[in-house]
Amino acid sequence: MTGQTTIQKSPQNPEPVPEPARGLRGHPWLTLFSVAVGVMMVALDGTIVAIANPAIQRDLGATLADVQWITNGYLLALAVALITAGKLGDRFGHRQTFLIGIAGFAASSAAIGLSDSIALVIGFRVLQGLFGALLMPAALGLLRATFPAEKLNMAIGIWGMVIGASTAGGPIVGGLLVEHVSWQSVFFINVPVGVVALVLGFVILKDHRAANAPRSFDVVGIVLLSAAMAALIWGIIKAGESWGWGSGKTWGFLLGAVVLFGLFALWQQKVREPLVPLGMFRSVPLSAGVVLMVLMAFAFMGGLFFVTFYLQGVKGLSPVDSGLRLLPLTAMMIVSSPLAGALITKFGPRIPLVGGMVFTAASMFGMLTLTPDTGTLSTSLWFALLGLGLAPVMVGATEVIVGNAPMELSGVAGGLQQAAMQVGGALGTAVLGAVMSSKVNAEFGENWKEAGIPVPPAPQLEQAAEFGTVPAELAKAPGMTPDVLAAITKVIQDTFMSGMGLAFTVAGVVAFVAAFVATLTKRGVNADAGGGGVHI
Structure with a gap:
């Protein structure tokens, strides 16, 4: 056919x-x-x-x-x-x-x-x-x-x-x-x-x-696996974003993921x-x-x-x-x-x-x-x-x-x-x-000092170093000179x-x-x- x-x-x-x-x-x-x-x-x-x-x-x-x-x-x-x-x-x-x-x-x-x-x-x-x-x-x-x-x-x-x-x-x-x-x-x-x-x-x-495809659905398994994956990925993301790898919150989520994966494995051995x-x-x-x-x-x-x-x-x-x-x-x-x-x-x-x-x-x-x-x-x-x-x-x-x-x-x-x-x-x-x-974070302040820039760094400049991008408005800042702008650019790029x-x-x-x-x-x-x- x-x-x-x-x-x-x-x-x-x-x-x-x-x-x-x-x-x-x-x-x-x-x-x-x-x-x-x-x-x-x-x-x-x-x-x-x-x-x-x-x-x-x-x-x-x-x-x-x-x-x-x-x-x-x-x-x-x-x-x-x-x-x-x-x-x-x-x-x-x-x-x-x-x-x-x-x-x-x-x-x-x-x-x-x-x-x-x-x-x-x-x-x-x-x-x-x-x-x-x-x-x-x-x-x-x-x-x-x-x-x-x-x-x-x-x-x-x-x-x-x-x-x-x-x-x-x-x-x-x-x-x-x-x-x-x-x-x-x-x-x-x-x-x-x-x-x-x-x-x-x-x-x-x-x-x-497939002839022997599953006919029922493991709802409990879905909940346990989804929760375990969510805890794992959430913990990883937040650790890199704001909590840090030494945070109790980070390890709480990662430990929770391990426990949930363990429960999922036990359940998979019992369900039909x-x-x-x-x-x-x-x-x-x-x-x-x-x-x-x-x-x-x-x-x-x-x-x-x-x-x-x-x-x-x-x-x-x-x-x-x-x-x-x-x-x-x-x-x-x-x-x-x-x-x-x-x-x-x-x-x-x-x-x-x-x-x-x-x-x-x-x-x-x-x-x-x-x-x-x-x-x-x-x-x-x-x-x-x-x-x-x-x-x-x-x-x-x-x-x-x-x-x-x-x-x-x-x-x-x-x-x-x-x-x-x-x-x-x-x-x-x-x-x-x-x-x-x-x-x-470890190098920006030190690089700034070594460059001899006469003003303290603004917080947004350290964030700019994470992107490697010099803010366009920096050139128009009051008192900004070409030499200082070049020095700040070098610090941002070198740190990045x-x-x-x-x-x-x-x-x-x-x-x-x-x-x-x-x-x-x-x-x-x-x-x-x-x-x-x-x-x-």
């Missing part, structure tokens, strides 16, 4: 084998194209906003903490909801979940563009994150159910290429929109893309249900149909893939946060020029993602993953050489090396996680993959932000560069640790065998 899924089982192949589709609905490659459009919107949004942050900060009078919450609020919502959203797809169908996610993401994006206060921007970013959580695991679930086992690695490789290229392309698209339209257009662009994705989804996507079967984590490759995603996102998202302020604040580049300066990162991810997919399909993920994290670490340490006077060639080298390192990790870690999970848990596996990335991103932004702030350098050092160490974790990965057992459960 055209477009239908036939069930063929054998001891070697216990899962359904999709029959090749002859029409539009359910066609594997058209399904890949359809979900890629939706995933592109979410992936692009992850970094397109970074280039708009300085403009939002200026337009709405936001503080550094406010700007961080534009990212952190989104990451918090994603991290809390992703695994539950994956289970929703497993239970009610990935097609329906995907389409609801697309519609909600586009609508919340429009609401952000219409917002006139930083509080509304942050609030709608949280809503945007919740809908994004519905969309991402459902996309992986659709691919897993549509493609035959021998082509799944290739499909995930292309899917990873779309995510990598969209993530890397965000700064360029964002720069063009911010400079020639407005920061609001960064969010409005999601509306037409969302409409296209919806139309494609209604026409092409076919709903697939658990939200996350803990037996999944007896697969060492799957567990290593999850940890690898956390560490990769820590280094990448945390580092990228400061790169945009370096380019626009210290280098004085426009949003468009900042995006163009990051073009080597974009181009390398676009070129190397399909190559990484081919290498992983032929040789397995371990060597490409280890090599990718080594290249990522090398690029982070290489960025320690950046100065206010660094030329385009030097920055391009390190950005290109970063793109070369990230591509195989985004492709390979996804294949490791999803390929080592049973078909009926493909949504949960997709949720795990994305949740790991969001937790890592939140950790990276918060921890490296705290590292940056502590370094700036010192803080950014320490942040990149931490990111580089984390990337090296990730390279060792990558040695524990291997090809998904289900991708090799055409199905089957997790080896436990």
Whole structure:
């Protein structure tokens, strides 16, 4: 029957084998194209906003903490909801979940563009994150159910290429929109893309249900897991933002998260149909893939946060020029993602993953050489090396996680993959932000004294050092001379560069640790065998 899924089982192949589709609905490659459009919107949004942050900060009078919450609020919502959203797809169908996610993401994006206060921007970013959580695991679930086992690695490789290229392309698209339209257009662009994705989804996507998909819903598990994730991410964010890592509040939330995760684990062993079967984590490759995603996102998202302020604040580049300066990162991810997919399909993920994290670490340490006077060639080298390192990790870690999970848990596996990335991103932004702030606080006053500036520093100038940007109104301050302005500029930029350098050092160490974790990965057992459960 055209477009239908036939069930063929054998001891070697216990899962359904999709029959090749002859029409539009359910066609594997058209399904890949359809979900890629939706995933592109979410992936692009992850970094397109970074280039708009300085403009939002200026337009709405936001503080550094406010700007961080534009990212952190989104990451918090994603991290809390992703695994539950994956289970929703497993239970009610990935097609329906995907389409609801697309519609909600586009609508919340429009609401952000219409917002006139930083509080509304942050609030709608949280809503945007919740809908994004519905969309991402459902996309992986659709691919897993549509493609035959021998082509799944290739499909995930292309899917990873779309995510990598969209993530890397965000700064360029964002720069063009911010400079020639407005920061609001960064969010409005999601509306037409969302409409296209919806139309494609209604026409092409076919709903697939595994024969042994869950029939009940673990409400208690959802509450416990959501509370645990919220406590973890909230504690991390607030530690980096204002509480500090020595605060009792910080450790109270982190300890609460540990207790809630423990209660969740106990409950999962008792409930008949658990939200996350803990037996999944007896697969060492799957567990290593999850940890690898956390560490990769820590280094990448945390580092990228400061790169945009370096380019626009210290280098004085426009949003468009900042995006163009990051073009080597974009181009390398676009070129190397399909190559990484081919290498992983032929040789397995371990060597490409280890090599990718080594290249990522090398690029982070290489960025320690950046100065206010660094030329385009030097920055391009390190950005290109970063793109070369990230591509195989985004492709390979996804294949490791999803390929080592049973078909009926493909949504949960997709949720795990994305949740790991969001937790890592939140950790990276918060921890490296705290590292940056502590370094700036420790050095700003001393640098000011050494510069011999005849007036005491205003509090807002120390905050400016966290952005690397000299306030435009400073030049018009009473009694300001060109020499004093040049001295203040040097103090702000030197302090920022010192803080950014320490942040990149931490990111580089984390990337090296990730390279060792990558040695524990291997090809998904289900991708090799055409199905089957997790080896436990």
